[in-house]
Amino acid sequence: MLAEIITIGDELLIGQVIDTNSAFIAKQLNKIGVSVYQITSVQDDREHILKALKDAETHVDVVILTGGLGPTKDDITKKTLAEYFNDNLVRNEGVLKNIETIWATHVRGNLLQVNKDQALVPSKSKVLMNVLGTAPGMWMEKGDKVFISLPGVPHEMQALVEEEVIPKIKGKYNCPFILHKTLLVYGLGESALAERIEAWEDALPSFIRLAYLPSLGKMRLRLSAKGFDEINLRALVDAEIAKVIPLIKDEFFGLEDEEGSVEVVIAKKLAKLGKTLAIAESCTGGKIAEQFTSHPGASIYFKGGVVTYSTQSKINILGIAKDLVEQHSVVSKEVVEAMAKNALGLFQSDFAVATTGNAGPSKGDSDAEIGTVYIAIATETEVYSQKFILGNQRVKVIDKAVNKALEMLLKEIFKN
């Protein structure tokens, strides 16, 4: 079972919007054993859409289109779909009613003709009702192939995928099971890791694929397997994982959650230990806190954080001594350790992590070189820190500092 995702919209092709829809759809399809053969982003252009449809039809079973269904003039997906299927657009009364309901509930002003026209769908399509918006999803079949058109607005698309598309695909096809397991590894480069596990990798059964996923100082190792016998597949993959863990034991920090990442591994461990966390951020500007709070259940272990961006706020809110700042500079081992220690006290947490640094492009309150970041960990019994030099590009300095902070925290918490 293969699928192609076609995203329609010039905003992706000029780089104004990052395509998060495709990753969402791919993840959902994978869970029911449908492999994504290709993701294709095309222009809002009749000929280009027709070409993409034709190309997809020759390679895959399921084609999912997103975007280009808005009421305005730049959206031509629906007309083009009707043309591709040699079909015409007809008004769907259910969709019109949905549009009228949304209008009455959420929108000020009159229902316009362009909105009423959103109730036009190809006559051969089944409507996937979009209760969150005015653009309907559409399901079309051609032989044993399925074409699904969805709105590009992420939350509308997501609801339709979860509630309509996935159940319908499962109903229509006998889907295999696809399993991914990801091992979180720190401290080993891609090639050093590959050398360590070479013999194991060479002996992997052919239905298990291995991938190395390096990312700014962390490394993930992903095993993917596919088959019709879920229980057997899980057992075989787990057996391979049990073999590889001893080979990377010193650098292995757990399996990533199917939906999760480093912070989820940390969160689960904290919850298990019944311990709590506080965060004091300067150069990372709230991003560490945001990583944790974006996942459910954060209130169990996350006491809170401060973003003490200005030196004055480090003094006033975290109670850093003014002398300490003057003596050592605001970007220093002494200040970051005081930040972590005081955050621990302020929030009455068991662990605290703190960052201070200069992400650039200008030097701000400190004379530290751009890219210099200090990160500290405080626990009930100790405080320690590390200095990092993380380049000179602001967003990367911040992202690397977040990753380094998560790594230090992970190592500290896994001592327990």
Next chain:
Amino acid sequence: MLAEIITIGDELLIGQVIDTNSAFIAKQLNKIGVSVYQITSVQDDREHILKALKDAETHVDVVILTGGLGPTKDDITKKTLAEYFNDNLVRNEGVLKNIETIWATHVRGNLLQVNKDQALVPSKSKVLMNVLGTAPGMWMEKGDKVFISLPGVPHEMQALVEEEVIPKIKGKYNCPFILHKTLLVYGLGESALAERIEAWEDALPSFIRLAYLPSLGKMRLRLSAKGFDEINLRALVDAEIAKVIPLIKDEFFGLEDEEGSVEVVIAKKLAKLGKTLAIAESCTGGKIAEQFTSHPGASIYFKGGVVTYSTQSKINILGIAKDLVEQHSVVSKEVVEAMAKNALGLFQSDFAVATTGNAGPSKGDSDAEIGTVYIAIATETEVYSQKFILGNQRVKVIDKAVNKALEMLLKEIFKN
């Protein structure tokens, strides 16, 4: 001038990684007048890569590949490229030296054969030296078409695009100029906006394209134009913007920065006014602070923030009266307004924004319905708040709350 971006790697096709590389490359190409015709994500698979190369060659002038250049066994891009160009791989001494330098400086342990093999490149390619990593970029020509292969690690790819790819493309081709201007609009739906500006839109010259970009409560309107006379093009686009602004005056909040977004518009206005901002977040968990601090220059206007996630931290750090919480609940108008007001005092800022709510999936410290969020703005003279009901999906509740907070802040700051 057309380009296609081909990203190689199964991690994109299973939805484990979101493709941010393509948006970066597309943006850079657009700046020098190269339009991206298509973005294609393909599997780490010889046949699929060959098919994508062939397809791209028939449609575009410039093909940029990213990914699949790592030292490990799952990366086959380089071999496949050599095959496509009917070429063989040869050792490049410059690349080998670069690998050895990186090894000596950053890596523990011996240089392995797999790493040395990263110095193998197709004999007909020009090397684009990647000083940040061991996988070189490669530039290959076939007739008047160019094929560029880049590593998938974002910061390595980005440096090569900026320092090698863009200058080389500009040197080889006579590139037109592409201009995008984006208007930030709040409070009007897509169709209501379209109706208001219909006559203007119909009269737009054909070389200017218009797109509506709706996103969780905000709306952007983008004009794109292309031509060889940059000065003239800018004048014509500016003239159209001058015509449309009066039509949407009450809902128009400025032009987005070429690289920026709502928070950049707010940041610029704050800097211009010489005013400062503080943030007190509960349910948004640091994400508002992170939006501002991800952009350079935040230290000019951003005093800092607190992420008072637990009720106790709202009391201890923000000084919210325990009685107030007990009387009104932690998710209430009274508490959010006290949070904003106290953040203003704590950070000695001119403006403060605060959030408290229940993002779900469980109810946490409050009995408010999931999706209930209060957002408050405090200034020197007043404090006010709004209540929002934002659905029941955690990440969306958070994102919508961030957007709503930015909208309220934008409206407040633009009063000045």
